[in-house]
Amino acid sequence: MGRLRSLIMLCIMLILIFSGCYDIREIDDVAHVLAIGVDRGVSDKWRLTLQFASLNENSGNGQQEGDGSSGGGAASESGGGQDGYTYVTVDAPSFFTGIDMLNSSVPRRLVFTHASLIVLSEELSKDDIVGDYIAPIIRFREVRRTAHMVVTKGSALDYIRANQPFIGTTLAKALQTAATESTNTGYFLHTTLSDFYNQLKSTCGQPVVTMAAVNEFRHFKEKGSKWGNEFNTGGQYLAGQLPRQGQNKIEYWGTALFDQGKMVDELNGQETRTLAIIRGEFERGFFTLQDPKEPKFVIPLDVRPAGRPKVKISFNGDTPTIDLTIHLKGDILAVQSRLHYEQDPLLSLLENTFKKNIKSEVDQLINRCKNLNLDVFKFGDVAARKFWTIDEWEKYNWNKHFKDTKVNTQVEFVIRSTGTQMKSSPIPGTEEED
């Protein structure tokens, strides 16, 4: 019995001693990569850019500009105990060789277990080779499939160079919160590596990826003739074109549409909202509606889904017919015209106007995607229910037939709340009203 106990103790000690012997990574021996940028290379196939914390308290005192090929540094805005971030770039024949090449110049081992952002350049995405670039990343055990994925205007290198914490000091948190901000706006979708990869191989539709860009603030005009009474929804811009200014150059806006592995089109912010509504991924957004009675004014609405979109698909021969019903609800945020939109008949007018607008946008987007033969709406997932076996489904080839679909859309919208006001009283003027 004594020998048995000794043996058990020995085993426990061995397990404690040997565990992690080979795979152990001391925290100060590694650099945790937060963002991975992928461009087409010049000196070799891949241009791989990796961003990680520099773990240098003083690194926030300045920003080292890289030459665009060999690396550089980008640090947080202020020092004083705040950690900064840096990046390295290399042209390499493959993803993994690139990592090894970079590891030879980075004094810590690069690990990817905390990589939360993958950036593909638009140029790369428009080539028919995205699958070649994604394959090694998806297979790599360190990269989590929950990593956010974006396609950027310009190069991924430029994007990562501009990718710094804007509020707070933690880039990891900034990346996380920024990517999930889509739930509050709907102007971009939250796509992960897993989403993209699943859709890339899908027999039910085509992939979409969040569009991002470095906004150089060129679209912000400080001077010029002032805006009149023309109406804009605010969502008509493409990524990188928002007329804004400030510290943060990075923006997520719109959606890249892929035909299998190749980016073929881009949606603006408003179209992306519409896409999110159709896919059932829209959670909330402020919509600006032109006042039906006083077109020079606008009525902002806080819109949320009132249920998941209902998709019914039937087949007439090989031709599918899709009946799509969208349910939305909203709150009135303001009535600039001070008309009594809080109650009927103006309330119904407002609801119907919004319904009409959304239906028009939905129809336009579906027609546009039908012309491109891209089912990015996940209709194919529902269509698969109509087939008994995978062989029948694959033989039918939904991605080939999507362009032939007939889509009937219907939008339901109700205003649930008028905000903190029951009505808007007129502002009395000094002049007599007519």
Added chain:
Amino acid sequence: MIREGKFGVQEAMWLTTITISSKVFYTSPGLVVSIVGNTGWYMTLISMATAILGFTFIYLLLKRFPDKDIIAIFNDTMGGIMGFIFSGILGLYLLFVATSTISEFNEVVKVYVFPLTPSVLIIALFALGVLVLCLLGLESLARFAKLSVYAMLFGFILILLLGIHNYDINRLFPILGYGFDKILVSGVVRSSSYGEVIILAVFATSLQGVHHIKKAGYTSLIISGLSISVSLLAFNLSFPYYIGQEIVAPMYQMASLIDYGRFIQRVEPVFLFIWFLSSFIAVTGVFYCFVSIYCKMFRIQDIRPIVIGSVIILFAGAMIQSNIGVTASLNIQNIRQYGWIPPFILPLISLVIGTLRKRGVKSCG
């Protein structure tokens, strides 16, 4: 006679359930998807039903010989030589299952957790643990299984619930996957997944009578069937069929997709806990069964020297596998394809011959 101790229905039931269910954490779900598509979750219920039928033969056999284990029954019904051969086939099958499971464990651990740790260290440490538990005896193993099952169940349910945000009901369609014929054939053939229920027949004398074996056997098969079905359902809901068949360890991958922002993510350690513990119990259960059969075949009274020697064979057998491709697509696939023969067909043959030769008692009170 080897002294293997005595334990109750619950211990036997949980030991068998864990031994059967642990394979869902390895490459099997991916292989199932490549064969039957997104229908593995109900295909396994066909397997379970087939295994219940197979276990009924085992139970009827044990009922005819109420105080004997299956090795003694083989000898009694088939005669000395054929009984020895039948026992040998069963023992070798269990050894092959144990070595393949360790090998699969090693490969999957290396892929996801310890890529740089040499196989020899992982397998050696695992085999060492198996050795210690075997030396502690069957009763300790059964009680350990019952003790740990509550934590494992909690972790298992937690992972399934947390994964809900990745579930998409549309992924279960087309509802017949690659066709009902494939589902039916695979369902019957893959009853081998439940073949470990044979350990109850090997350890029959450690239980309190045939009615306990009956209760433990049927209950463990039903619980295993449901837990495997729920796991495969969660997996089918999380991954489309064209992705599911690519993944090495789908359940691990499923756990790694759990992401509720910064609040809850990276919950794989919970999965690893269940995975390691269940693998350890499963391999030890099957391996001890092999050792027990060996000792009974050669009428060896002291199991301990045999355990030490057999662990070396276990270690060597697991080390022989060259890579995950061989382990997953050759060994495991062969076990699933033909593994129903030793645990279900051999007892059936024995039952038929025993009945024809009028061996044993006709009924048990």
